[in-house]
Amino acid sequence: MTSIILRTATRYMFPPLLVFSVYVLLRGHHYPGGGFVGGLFAGSAFALYALAFSAADARKLLRFDTRDITAFGLAVALISGIPPLFCGNAFLTGTWWKMPLLTGGVLDIGTPLVFDIGVYLVVLGVLLTLVFTLGEEE
Amino acid sequence: MVEFVCPIVMLMLIVSFGAAFVRVVIGPTLPDRVVALDMAATIVVALILTHCVQSGSSYYIPAAISIALLSFIGTVALALYISKGGPS
Amino acid sequence: MQLFVVNVLISMLWALLTGKVSVGSLTLGFVLGYFALTLLYPAEEEKKNSYFQKTMQVVRFALFFTKELVVSSWRVAIDVIKPLPLMRPGVIGIPIDAETDLEITMLANIISLTPGTLSLDVSKDRKTLYIHAMYVANPDDLRKEIKDGLERRLLELLR
Amino acid sequence: MTLLPVLPIIIPLAGAVLCMLFRKSLMLQKALAVATSFMMLLTAVCLMAHTARGTIAVMNVGSWQAPFGITLAVDMLSSVMLVLAGLLAVAVSVYSCFDLDGPRIKFGFFPLMLILLMGVNGAFVTGDLFNLYVWFEVLLTASFILLALGGERPQLEGSIKYVALNLLSSALFLAGIGILYGMAGTLNMAELANVVKDGERGGLVTMVAVMFMMAFGIKAGMFPLYFWLPASYPTPPAAVSALFSGLLTKVGVYSLIRVFTLIFTNDPEFLHGLILAGAGLTMLSGVLAAAAQYEMRKILAVHIVSQIGYIVMGLGLFTPLALAGTVIYLAHNIIVKTNLFLVAGAVHRLKGTYDLHKLGGLYKERPGLSILFIISAMSLAGVPPLSGFFAKLTLIIAGLRAESWLIVAVALGVSLLTLYSMTKIWAYVFWKPAPAPLPDLDPMAPGKWAAFLLPMVGFTVLTIAIGVFAGPVFDYAQQAAGQLMDPQGYIDAVLGGAK
Amino acid sequence: MEAVLAIVIGVLYGGGLYLMMRRNLIQLIIGLGLLSHGANLLIFTAGGLRKGGAPILDEATNTYASAPADPLPQALILTAIVISFAVTAFALVLFLRTYQTCGTDDVDELKGTDT
Amino acid sequence: MVALLTICFVAALIAPLMHWALPKYAGVALVGAPLAMLAWLLKQLPEVMHGHPIEQTFQWVEGLGLELAFRLDGLSLLFALIISGIGALIILYTQGYFKGHPQQGRFLMYIIAFMASMLGVVLADNLLLVFIFWELTSFTSYLLIGFNHESEDARAAALQAMLVTVLGGLFLLAGLILMADATGTWRVSEILQRGAELRAHEHYLPILILVCIGAFTKSAQFPFHFWLPNAMQAPTPASAYLHSSTMVKAGVYLLARLHPALGGTEEWTVILTTIGAATFLVGAIMALGQHVLKRLLAYTTVSALGAMVMLLGVGTEESIKAMAAFVLAHAFYKATLFLVAGGITHETGGETSIDKLGGLRKAMPFSFVCAMLAAVSMGGIFPSFGFVAKETWIHALEHHPLLVLATVLGGAAYVLVGFSTGWKPFMGKMPAGLHAHEVPLSMRIGPLVLGLGCFVLAFTCGPIGAALVEPAASAIAADHLHVHLHLWGGFNKVLAISLVTVLIGVGFCFARPFFLGVAGRLGGLARFGPDATYQLLLSSVLKFASWQTRALQTGILRDYIRITVLATVALVGASFIRAGGFQRWENLSPVSVRVALISVLMVLAAFATVHSKSRLRSILSLGVVGYSMAILFTFFGAPDLAMTQLVIETLTVILLALAFYHLPTFSHGSAVRTRAIDAAIAIGAGVAITLLVLAALHVQTPTPVSDYYLDHSYKAAHGRNVVNVILVDFRALDTLGEITVLTIAALGAFALLKLRPKKEEAPK
Amino acid sequence: MIREILVSAFLLIGGLLSLVAVAGVLRLPDLFTRMHAATKTGTVGVSAITIGMMIHFGNITVTSRGVLVIAFFLLTAPVAAHMIGRAAYRSGVSLWILTRIDEWKTHGDLGEEDD
Numbered sequence A: 001m002t003s004i005i006l007r008t009a010t011r012y013m014f015p016p017l018l019v020f021s022v023y024v025l026l027r028g029h030h031y032p033g034g035g036f037v038g039g040l041f042a043g044s045a046f047a048l049y050a051l052a053f054s055a056a057d058a059r060k061l062l063r064f065d066t067r068d069i070t071a072f073g074l075a076v077a078l079i080s081g082i083p084p085l086f087c088g089n090a091f092l093t094g095t096w097w098k099m100p101l102l103t104g105g106v107l108d109i110g111t112p113l114v115f116d117i118g119v120y121l122v123v124l125g126v127l128l129t130l131v132f133t134l135g136e137e138e
Numbered sequence B: 001m002v003e004f005v006c007p008i009v010m011l012m013l014i015v016s017f018g019a020a021f022v023r024v025v026i027g028p029t030l031p032d033r034v035v036a037l038d039m040a041a042t043i044v045v046a047l048i049l050t051h052c053v054q055s056g057s058s059y060y061i062p063a064a065i066s067i068a069l070l071s072f073i074g075t076v077a078l079a080l081y082i083s084k085g086g087p088s
Numbered sequence C: 001m002q003l004f005v006v007n008v009l010i011s012m013l014w015a016l017l018t019g020k021v022s023v024g025s026l027t028l029g030f031v032l033g034y035f036a037l038t039l040l041y042p043a044e045e046e047k048k049n050s051y052f053q054k055t056m057q058v059v060r061f062a063l064f065f066t067k068e069l070v071v072s073s074w075r076v077a078i079d080v081i082k083p084l085p086l087m088r089p090g091v092i093g094i095p096i097d098a099e100t101d102l103e104i105t106m107l108a109n110i111i112s113l114t115p116g117t118l119s120l121d122v123s124k125d126r127k128t129l130y131i132h133a134m135y136v137a138n139p140d141d142l143r144k145e146i147k148d149g150l151e152r153r154l155l156e157l158l159r
Numbered sequence D: 001m002t003l004l005p006v007l008p009i010i011i012p013l014a015g016a017v018l019c020m021l022f023r024k025s026l027m028l029q030k031a032l033a034v035a036t037s038f039m040m041l042l043t044a045v046c047l048m049a050h051t052a053r054g055t056i057a058v059m060n061v062g063s064w065q066a067p068f069g070i071t072l073a074v075d076m077l078s079s080v081m082l083v084l085a086g087l088l089a090v091a092v093s094v095y096s097c098f099d100l101d102g103p104r105i106k107f108g109f110f111p112l113m114l115i116l117l118m119g120v121n122g123a124f125v126t127g128d129l130f131n132l133y134v135w136f137e138v139l140l141t142a143s144f145i146l147l148a149l150g151g152e153r154p155q156l157e158g159s160i161k162y163v164a165l166n167l168l169s170s171a172l173f174l175a176g177i178g179i180l181y182g183m184a185g186t187l188n189m190a191e192l193a194n195v196v197k198d199g200e201r202g203g204l205v206t207m208v209a210v211m212f213m214m215a216f217g218i219k220a221g222m223f224p225l226y227f228w229l230p231a232s233y234p235t236p237p238a239a240v241s242a243l244f245s246g247l248l249t250k251v252g253v254y255s256l257i258r259v260f261t262l263i264f265t266n267d268p269e270f271l272h273g274l275i276l277a278g279a280g281l282t283m284l285s286g287v288l289a290a291a292a293q294y295e296m297r298k299i300l301a302v303h304i305v306s307q308i309g310y311i312v313m314g315l316g317l318f319t320p321l322a323l324a325g326t327v328i329y330l331a332h333n334i335i336v337k338t339n340l341f342l343v344a345g346a347v348h349r350l351k352g353t354y355d356l357h358k359l360g361g362l363y364k365e366r367p368g369l370s371i372l373f374i375i376s377a378m379s380l381a382g383v384p385p386l387s388g389f390f391a392k393l394t395l396i397i398a399g400l401r402a403e404s405w406l407i408v409a410v411a412l413g414v415s416l417l418t419l420y421s422m423t424k425i426w427a428y429v430f431w432k433p434a435p436a437p438l439p440d441l442d443p444m445a446p447g448k449w450a451a452f453l454l455p456m457v458g459f460t461v462l463t464i465a466i467g468v469f470a471g472p473v474f475d476y477a478q479q480a481a482g483q484l485m486d487p488q489g490y491i492d493a494v495l496g497g498a499k
Numbered sequence E: 001m002e003a004v005l006a007i008v009i010g011v012l013y014g015g016g017l018y019l020m021m022r023r024n025l026i027q028l029i030i031g032l033g034l035l036s037h038g039a040n041l042l043i044f045t046a047g048g049l050r051k052g053g054a055p056i057l058d059e060a061t062n063t064y065a066s067a068p069a070d071p072l073p074q075a076l077i078l079t080a081i082v083i084s085f086a087v088t089a090f091a092l093v094l095f096l097r098t099y100q101t102c103g104t105d106d107v108d109e110l111k112g113t114d115t
Numbered sequence F: 001m002v003a004l005l006t007i008c009f010v011a012a013l014i015a016p017l018m019h020w021a022l023p024k025y026a027g028v029a030l031v032g033a034p035l036a037m038l039a040w041l042l043k044q045l046p047e048v049m050h051g052h053p054i055e056q057t058f059q060w061v062e063g064l065g066l067e068l069a070f071r072l073d074g075l076s077l078l079f080a081l082i083i084s085g086i087g088a089l090i091i092l093y094t095q096g097y098f099k100g101h102p103q104q105g106r107f108l109m110y111i112i113a114f115m116a117s118m119l120g121v122v123l124a125d126n127l128l129l130v131f132i133f134w135e136l137t138s139f140t141s142y143l144l145i146g147f148n149h150e151s152e153d154a155r156a157a158a159l160q161a162m163l164v165t166v167l168g169g170l171f172l173l174a175g176l177i178l179m180a181d182a183t184g185t186w187r188v189s190e191i192l193q194r195g196a197e198l199r200a201h202e203h204y205l206p207i208l209i210l211v212c213i214g215a216f217t218k219s220a221q222f223p224f225h226f227w228l229p230n231a232m233q234a235p236t237p238a239s240a241y242l243h244s245s246t247m248v249k250a251g252v253y254l255l256a257r258l259h260p261a262l263g264g265t266e267e268w269t270v271i272l273t274t275i276g277a278a279t280f281l282v283g284a285i286m287a288l289g290q291h292v293l294k295r296l297l298a299y300t301t302v303s304a305l306g307a308m309v310m311l312l313g314v315g316t317e318e319s320i321k322a323m324a325a326f327v328l329a330h331a332f333y334k335a336t337l338f339l340v341a342g343g344i345t346h347e348t349g350g351e352t353s354i355d356k357l358g359g360l361r362k363a364m365p366f367s368f369v370c371a372m373l374a375a376v377s378m379g380g381i382f383p384s385f386g387f388v389a390k391e392t393w394i395h396a397l398e399h400h401p402l403l404v405l406a407t408v409l410g411g412a413a414y415v416l417v418g419f420s421t422g423w424k425p426f427m428g429k430m431p432a433g434l435h436a437h438e439v440p441l442s443m444r445i446g447p448l449v450l451g452l453g454c455f456v457l458a459f460t461c462g463p464i465g466a467a468l469v470e471p472a473a474s475a476i477a478a479d480h481l482h483v484h485l486h487l488w489g490g491f492n493k494v495l496a497i498s499l500v501t502v503l504i505g506v507g508f509c510f511a512r513p514f515f516l517g518v519a520g521r522l523g524g525l526a527r528f529g530p531d532a533t534y535q536l537l538l539s540s541v542l543k544f545a546s547w548q549t550r551a552l553q554t555g556i557l558r559d560y561i562r563i564t565v566l567a568t569v570a571l572v573g574a575s576f577i578r579a580g581g582f583q584r585w586e587n588l589s590p591v592s593v594r595v596a597l598i599s600v601l602m603v604l605a606a607f608a609t610v611h612s613k614s615r616l617r618s619i620l621s622l623g624v625v626g627y628s629m630a631i632l633f634t635f636f637g638a639p640d641l642a643m644t645q646l647v648i649e650t651l652t653v654i655l656l657a658l659a660f661y662h663l664p665t666f667s668h669g670s671a672v673r674t675r676a677i678d679a680a681i682a683i684g685a686g687v688a689i690t691l692l693v694l695a696a697l698h699v700q701t702p703t704p705v706s707d708y709y710l711d712h713s714y715k716a717a718h719g720r721n722v723v724n725v726i727l728v729d730f731r732a733l734d735t736l737g738e739i740t741v742l743t744i745a746a747l748g749a750f751a752l753l754k755l756r757p758k759k760e761e762a763p764k
Numbered sequence G: 001m002i003r004e005i006l007v008s009a010f011l012l013i014g015g016l017l018s019l020v021a022v023a024g025v026l027r028l029p030d031l032f033t034r035m036h037a038a039t040k041t042g043t044v045g046v047s048a049i050t051i052g053m054m055i056h057f058g059n060i061t062v063t064s065r066g067v068l069v070i071a072f073f074l075l076t077a078p079v080a081a082h083m084i085g086r087a088a089y090r091s092g093v094s095l096w097i098l099t100r101i102d103e104w105k106t107h108g109d110l111g112e113e114d115d
């Protein structure tokens, strides 16, 4: 077991890191950030957890297999390019919908955003696969 | 006034960054280097934030936050490496 | 209770991050925070603690802490300029009353940020905190100073 | 044309993703891989049909007009490459279903193979220089892993060199892209062609062109940049070797052809002259390196180098006929080389070694396999009327017409040495009696054995068919070469919408 | 400015290559790292240094800050960085595995497959 | 014509099947194909005799000028008759020769395929088509010579024959292409009409030389003759067919075919007569010292081929006629002798040396008769067709005393060979331990038909001359020649010379032990001969190859990188010089202090990275380089880049730290010299890149596409962060590729660490 | 104007503290004393600059993020120092020669072990 100071700090840093990662992901279209950095942050959160506790603990926390997350992310990114095909547009053409919010505002939801979410998941999965496998190496 | 101060601060920070780099190089022990690199990261944060002031653009703040967080994780990783007896 | 507070904090954090303090962003932040927390504390018990009582203590402590922080920077500045042989560093162990992880961690952190001291490690039995100090004129004085000053204030705040 | 050109990228990716998601079921992965390969082939054939009469299939990904988005453009050269990649995919996936061990499949062989193909296809269809870089990285990374997958010592040793030199190539490639972008302000190859053509940038363009020549030269395995190839290609399982030998270096060659017919036509005397010199040295050096080998798969691997020399020779001569020869040679070589590797794999499967000294007696034991080998081997050596003959013939005629006597002499001499190498394998592996009796390691039932040989039979039929139907093949190649020599059609097709 | 950066690029490429020619596997990795920095900086420099604001459209004013930098090289470099990270990570594992299997990290000794 | 040719090829393809279905009668069944061809040829005889060639053309590869053009004229007919006629006999012979052999089917396949290819050579009317069949004969002969594939000698001989003939074929190909380009057509018949044009062409001499080399290798002319005796490793039916009557004559055929286009010049005459005469003599002389049956015959074949080339070189009407007649004569007697020799070897359990044979006349009377008939014809003795041909030949050389002298010597040698093969094995006492029986029926037909043929032809030489020799000679001369062959020309100079030849030949027979002795003593000279030269060449190529491999593929990554970098630097440098260096310095913005400082720092950090004995110092210095990059990105308006760079930098360090647990510290240094060279190369590369960047900077950029991105990012793609919009929308395909790379890198890392070979080698 | 002065002051203080911090890192005699400088002064220095920036922009978004930066530093810097300190101590990094006392060593209790 590693230091309790580190473990405690990790516990308190973990949720904000995840939140920050989603923030970076969702704001990426308008401000610096995006799926890639967002995914790296999410991955770093789990990496920190794996360092402070153990790779196995981090895996438990994650619940999904890292390779599944990766593949799923790739699938999401790929699928995000499909909807425009049904409108006669080219692959990966940005398609946007206005989504009314509960509060009365309107949110632009578009396939590029979905694509970015795919990127986020891929990066998360990849980073964790690397960290966990290397961390578990004897 | 700020326009005048910013370049000076920037220079101070760059010099600090360089000095931290010197410690990275001269060591002598691995923890010394790690401390120095952590210091360098801290200075990079300061640099980026100063640049925000100078350019009047707040878009660089997330970069600063990123490094604040990530350099910590990096340092932890290296510290664990050292304490597990990893050679330099 | 504590969990709830943390959750609210996260939702506020989210609102701050997005820069738009609105019901929507707070809700989204709450939901995100909820998920983040459920990952962490699947079944941990809540601890009863009065939230409002602590507010004043927090403010007081914050002020004290800020002062210490500024002073510590100043001290380093002086140390750097001073001739080296005037320093009297040393590693000493401080018996601690802090018990929970959070208490120990906060204590250690605050010790690190205050002038002249730096936490190195907690003993295995969690009873002793080893610190590195720049000026160890008398180890027992230092121990006393920390225990009566920092630790007492902190534990008051946390308990 | 909103869909077809991108399918060669999407289909293998989708297949790979599905394979990854169903990674626990070997059967399902096999089925997925084979099905995906067939779909790829089908798409490629459709594209070929679409482009056969000289139209260029253009698609703007994301509906962004060229040169702003990434434009995919499939001309005749691209579509023939796609078809070949499809054929290879089918053959290798079927072959792997029989040949590959469970652990390798479990640890992602099929997704990697499909992603490799995705990268290869991407490189063939893209009309954007940076996008080409991305596809290169996709296929390279996949190939790194396929090469090392299994973790046997030779594989790892080979991988080190493979990785290092290919990454060096990537760094050169990136440098070229950066400078070209700075110079032209665009990454669209058609637009680049226009800018290079218009501007007074002669000197710099030539320097950048040299960078690209080196970058692609490494990937293509040209002299003196090919060293990674003999060190790495003979190390992985046969299916992987076959896939690599058939496709990877060819992507480098394809890219050379693409940029040196479309963009860098500003100084053919110097640039294409260099390519031609490189081609000659590549042929010669490769064939000599092969002559020194006594390991079946290694001979075949090193021969790739010398074959690359032939393919590039057409580009160096830079005449319509020569490029037609290059196109035919590409097609021929992909088919034949892959097949030879598959046969080598079958031999290894039977006898457990590639060592010429240890092997023997297969002519007696396995006449079918012998026929498959000798036909491909002779095709490689250029014996008429197989595919290789027409490929070489076209190049030789082009060389003589261009009065490049030296390169013709080298090409002819090398073809003799190729023949020597192929007959060496034939004599040692098939004709010679086995020095010590090797047990037949193959436990396959005859039916399964036949299915296992099926891809090889298919390729053998193809190499004969190219010879028999050399007329239409040549016409196609000539038209493709025409498109390459006069890139205005390509440029107009890509930029058509923008003007 | 570009002249200075051109020299830096040269140093990065040169240093990367020199490291790649050393005998330790780790130096090979580090060399690749330098090389990739060099390539990125090259794209950045050759792509046209425009010392200016971030290419982000301001929400309030709907304008770019003073002369925005060229966004395309940035996007290219981002892609290149990610790719080189992926490749470096894989190479690291590959080298680790090579060391475990071959029992040496001396690149000069890994020549069993060439001839 | 095409149909029949196709039938022949199909027959070849189905031969193994036939053998599998009818093991005993496959040969008999398959002989139908050549017989059909033969019948058809004979049917065309009258037309062709009257100078009306038969033509048939199909398109094949129009763009290359390759068409399936066939043309049967007198020359083709003569050769085609020989090929199909003897072919049929050989196939029958094979039936007996390979009785019960498991690979008989394969042999039949090869030999029929060979026959078809050979027919293709003589019937084709398109240069490329000729070449295709030409190569096919080389390839099938490879399979035939190496038929006894378990014998190393057979394999070596097969390889040698193939390499030599294919080498020649390559020269030939170049010559043919040049010829087609010079005349503008691939049609042989058209080229023959444009002979004057061709002979005046600047490429005439190269074409002639190239074609000659092709023909000479195929027809075993000196100094390429050596492969032919070695090729006797082939089973006898193959030797009889390929190496006496057909394949080796392909070269002669080609020269004869192209005579109207290429012939008649001084170059032609000099080259052909010199080489032909030399070959004639060398073959004959070499034959004197042989004792192995088939080798003996092989050398006389070499010699005969030389004679044909020599006659063709002389190029007079008479010599052309003589050559055509001699082709016919040679085919008959040589095939017979080979078949008999094969029979002897076959029935005596593999004995090949004539000195160990004797007294076979009782056991093999039938073979004896056939052999005698052929031997007489070979010796040019009255009243055989060999005599007729020899007469015509000597007559043709009337004005070339030297060549006549050569003919006499050579002819005498033929007498000796005829004696050695047709007489010696059958007479005298049978050596102890030798057992023999007569050959089976299927093996008798061939020798009988051919042996008798030697005399039938002689007695019908008038009509034969008109029907076969005249059309052939006319085709060679491209002019109508009248051929009157006669068995008896009266007592004249020619007959006298003939007689002298025979007499000397008889003398040779008595001197045979002497020749054998000389040959034995001169055996050492063989290592300066062409065969040794071939071996030397082959082994030098192999030596050079392995030297090259050792020199270039050292296995040391450093060397590879060095070569790669040096080549790149050299070429970039060359193009830089070619571009005239820098023309002007423009577009360079002023240097700001902070960028300069960061740059200096980066350079220092790069040096620290490079020059470090501690791997962590190196890594951390690399981290400083990365941080500096991020700072630069910040200065130049790239927040996304700065952020990504910083994150990636740190993550890289984390991964490295994780991996470093399992990796050793730096322990292998290089010598100072190595480091100096590497440093020099690296510096060169750095300078080259710097120059390239500087050169790039003075080029004015036109409107970059990114202005479009800035304008349309929000309007058309709903995003304010242009960089991100490029990544997920404008150039999303790049990003898709990028995340694919990421995915597989992780997949690969996982697989590499988790999947281990069953038997892990223990680390040292 | 006051705001400008405040901003400038904070930035300058931050810059100076950074200089002090690295001066400490460079000049102080052993790892542990250097860490004092890096941890405390570095944190305060960067915080000062952050505050300067917060004042400069003066809007809620920037301020909230600035708070975040400072908070992160206050949390992470001491933890990092602790991690390095204990790692260094365990790995046998020697204390400065003039260190007066080492109770850790005398007690011989090295805390929890890493796995």
Ligand code: NA
Binding pocket: A028, A033, A034, A035, A036, A037, F724, F727
């Ligand atoms: Na992004």
Ligand code: NA
Binding pocket: B038, B042, B068, B071, B072, G076, G077, G080
């Ligand atoms: Na920190």
